[in-house]
Amino acid sequence: MNWILLIIAGLFEVAFAFCLGKAKEANGMEATYWYIGFLIALTVSMVLLVRVTQHLPIGTSYAVWTGIGAVGSVIVGILVFKEPATFWRLFFMTTLIASIVGLKVVSH
Template sequence: MAWLFLILGGLFEVGFTTCLKYSNNFSNTKWSIGFFICITLSFILLNKAVQTLPIGTAYAVWTGIGAAGSVLVGIFLFKEPSDFWRIFFLFMLIASILGLKMVSK
């Protein structure tokens, strides 16, 4: 169950970074509210996960999901570059996240 909390928390991290971009420096109320909801849920779920999982593993996976997801949102939603090296290192990040999951008890 802790891994589910952690994955959901990471997805809400992607949500809060996306809302942050759309909030236009918190001048757009709808996206600003979305940001605060997502960041709150993200941290609550991370907190639930670290009750069982090692903090270092949980934090690395949580931030990794957020980072990888934010890169993908940037590429698909905000038309950021998707050159070879960006994709290569994105896959390396995802491989590292999976590796941490596999070596954690």
């Protein structure tokens, strides 16, 4: 269950990065709504991360959480914000995914 919560926390990290990107593109009240979404996603992500670290190693939890956030943010950047999908970005994203899986495998 803790690994599932950790994945959800990582997805909320992607959500708050997405909200920041959308807020940057918006003006007025629309930007305010995106910043509110950012704060909500940030809060949920942090609360879940704190809860998970009560049961899983902090180093592994934090690395997996940031890894999910990093990979998810790159994917969102490519798909939503039209950022370039260069070979090297995809290569290093793949190595990051392999590292996350490796941490899961060696954690007790």
